[in-house]
Amino acid sequence: MTLPDPLTPAPNPAPGFRDRPGHTITIAPHAGKVVVRAGDQVIASTEAALELVEARYKPVLYIPFSDIDFTSLSRSATMTHCPFKGDATYWLIGLPGDASPDVMWAYETPFDEMEAIRGHGAFYADRVTIETA
Numbered sequence: 001m002t003l004p005d006p007l008t009p010a011p012n013p014a015p016g017f018r019d020r021p022g023h024t025i026t027i028a029p030h031a032g033k034v035v036v037r038a039g040d041q042v043i044a045s046t047e048a049a050l051e052l053v054e055a056r057y058k059p060v061l062y063i064p065f066s067d068i069d070f071t072s073l074s075r076s077a078t079m080t081h082c083p084f085k086g087d088a089t090y091w092l093i094g095l096p097g098d099a100s101p102d103v104m105w106a107y108e109t110p111f112d113e114m115e116a117i118r119g120h121g122a123f124y125a126d127r128v129t130i131e132t133a
Helices: 015-019 112-117
Strands: 025-029 034-038 041-046 050-054 060-064 073-082 086-093 102-106 120-123 129-132
Touching: 025 112, 034 060, 041 060, 050 112, 073 102
Parallel strands: none
Antiparallel strands: 025 050, 034 041, 034 129, 050 060, 060 120, 073 086, 086 102, 102 120
């Protein structure tokens, strides 16, 4: 009997792609700099963003956690599920329990096909200012 390797994660395929094989999501490096502001405060700045393009949705920029200022963000209680990407967690500006809307989401343990966005966060363009150059 062979035991599973504890250092190798178990397969975690996205059920969405199995159920809808024609659905496409592409992830590619974004060429240029991305700066995210809440008012005058810079909460993220990077030259290593990823651009995710999914079906009929607008492209979304995912920023590495290392380039996000988490000192101004708090994890909220919001969680959602995407059959293609996995479970999303959310952050707001301010303290947990504030009435502030969520401004960022991330797939911290994405399905295998979306592994590239692990350790990245995306921001709502209607809640913060996203500048690209």
